[in-house]
Amino acid sequence: MLNLGFPFEKSDLFTLTAIAGLTGATLRIPSSFLIRLCGGRNTLFFTTSLLIIPAVGAGIALQDKNTPLWVFQLMALLSGIGGGNFASSMSNISFFFPKKEQGLALGLNAGLGNFGVTTMQVLVPLFMSIGVFGALGGDPMKLITTSGSIIGKIPAGTDAWIQNAGFVWLLFLAPLALATWFFTNNIRTDEVSPNISGPLGSFSKITLMFAIAFFAALVGLWLMLPESVNGSGFGVPKEIVLVIVVVLTVYLLKALPGEIRTSLNRQYRIFNNRHTWVMSIIYTMTFGSFIGFAAAFPLAIKVIFGYSHVMADGVMTHDQINPNGPSALQYAWIAPFVGALIRPVGGMISDRVGGALVTQICSVIMVISSLGVAYYMHAAYSSPTPEEYFVPFFLIFLVLFAATGIGNGSTFRTIAIVFPKEQAGPVLGWTSAIAAYGAFYIPKVFGEQIKATTPEYALIGFAIFYTFCVFLNWWFYLRKNGEFYNP
Template sequence: MNTVRASSTVDKPTAINLIVGMTLWMSLSVLVVQLFSVDAGFDFAQLYRLLALSGLSATAWHFVFFWLGERAMQSRFIYLSTAALLIPAFAMVWLLMHPPLSYSALQWLAVACGFGGAQFIAFTRNDKIDKTGLGWTLAVNAGIAGIGIVIAQAALPFLSSINLFGALAGTPWVSTHGSGDIVGVIAPGASLWLANMGWIIIAAIALASIVWQVARRTQDDPAKPFGTITDRTHYRAILRNKHTWVMTLLYVMAFGSFIGFTITFPLSLQNFSATYTPSALTYAWIGPLLGVLARPFGGWLADLFGGSKVTLWCAVVLAISSVVAGVITYKATHSPLPEQWFLGYLLVFLVIFIATGAASSAIFRSVSVVLPLEQLPLALRWLTAVASAGAAYIPALWYVNSTTATPAYALFVFALFYVACVALVAYMYLRNKAEFYNP
């Protein structure tokens, strides 16, 4: 059997911890929309900046976990890092129970929530798996943490509209703009218990702790001491390999776009037009869900047709979709009836999410071919760490464009980047004389 060293399927206790971490991080994408809805006193530029700060924090922690090597993959490390999420969760409860909100305090909260995003880099011990199914297996692993994204954007808006915790949630906020959840539109004047989000995450962390304690008694050695740090020669080897850098850029295109658009999408829907206030949280979760579902499908296609071909197709789709989204945004900005463009904008972004999800898995498949097998586990974590910067630079670009009132320009910039990725894939991996053809 042709085998390769890679992450095995994530065990249940680890999966729950990863989901909780991602739920906390992505709760910020919901919170910024709700802060606009209750007119907390912040403009869109300030809200985008909160998202960028959170993404920057997550990226920084990704690199910390990356350099910790195998220590960051130990079950006890994952458990303790999840327990540390109680700090931002309680901070969220405290802030949302005691208005008015301080913007500086919200900035610190955004930075703290970014720590939850670092859980995404954690994988379990490396086992041998069938190389012919590598794209599918890695896609399932990565898709598990994506469940936390969907939970945050689909469940939290609905649960924050219900008085679940009584006095523990404080005085309810009152929406002044139209809001929404998975059920439908929330009209202005409705009560919102925003502190519910923090309490729900605290409950999820408690659940993760219980599951881990139970697993500790039933597994062979889930709580063994921290492992040794990965040999530093492995770090040097992957960073000196040109294919590492090519794949890193392509993964920034794929997963970087997915995570960046995921954290930005709800607010970008809410900010679709100055004269039109859509029910953003009613629809925003659909895009990340489709992206998560596309990951196993993209991995299967990559196993069937080759990673580079699937990556090329996805990059072409991303380039075209970004141009279309940019044109729609420009038209809506200058239209007396911007609502007529909203459905088109939403549908185009759903296509973008599907393409980024499929491309992410296809690139993982290609990495397994172009890099030596012993470098693969560390290289996958490197790609994840770098690409997570998409959660920082994409909301940062929206911040810049919201301050200059040119929201369409960011999408045209993305289109140019995707076209460059098309050329890179074609030159490096789809030429007959390429070192690796269609890996």
């Protein structure tokens, strides 16, 4: 982490991750239903263009060390639009391909989407070391302490254009927004977008539906966060917050009048299909784990291996810097890179041998690898030389990420088989919305267990959940007398 003198505590910074994770997942809920209501081109162009706001805002805010925390919280809140954009794209692309090809098509879309996240984990630190935007990018700041990076150690006193972490996104968002407008279409069929509005009307509907999702996310964040970071201080448990946010979003959206309500009433039929809920759980196992681990992995490396864990007066302490600890920035991007890159492979294999079978194999691997990671986390967190356990920890985590990626691709194939075409798009968006709460939930669990000095408990808990998913997947989709036998 770069030390540039911003007056924030580490715990304050981690709330930004929680805000972005909760909002990004919540905005996926309305986005699941936008394609049929507003059209693919209208939706993707507008949501991509909206992402320019937090990119520019973050770049400006990062130029001043006196920028208050609430500004960064607002930018984190607006960055959640990216989660909604992803859900819309998944729903949109499901209408382009026959069922026999949807595993690969959706896997490519999702894999390349998450590949962008890992790519930016590499590009952002590089752009922060160069004044590529000239006078428009502002003046550099000086590092206060030596920091680790993907390219090694950066000494104190080095110039850093940290504001480029925001501005660099403009190099991609601006051309992508134009590309979605000129090279995509609003599909018009009886099942998809039968009576969509013009661009301005569609933009208005998207804005209204997003406003509801933002409101629900803000209510949840206020209930959960402490007063020191602009919350209520009530400390409502995260599990209750998730339920409140999801239920509030779904019901407020349905309360909207006119054409929106008519469209949503039709699309909300997916909630009467029990397989929507089954696939939400299974998809959470794969994508929820992927996105959650991607957010928590750097923290796990830094806290577990970046400090020496020694006994002092009969008490284990965890605040002594480990000079031999690995750099989180140098290694953390590799695991999600593997998980994202391999997702299309999962879809392609599933198109050939069946989605449920691939999901089952991946689920078992996730159970075993989670327990393996838990073992080495416990060993490292009890050792004055935790770096000795880093290699097996890292390699097993790579296996875990690969399993989430392949399993994620295979769930796309199962959804395409189980649901009719009219429902498949909204279901893909909805399941991705529920699973995306992993970006909020998993880092919170990691943080709580690290604070309790038992980080391995987090992985053991996840392994128990994966075991349940093994049974669930077998019962509904692998039993020969199951409703949707999908080997």
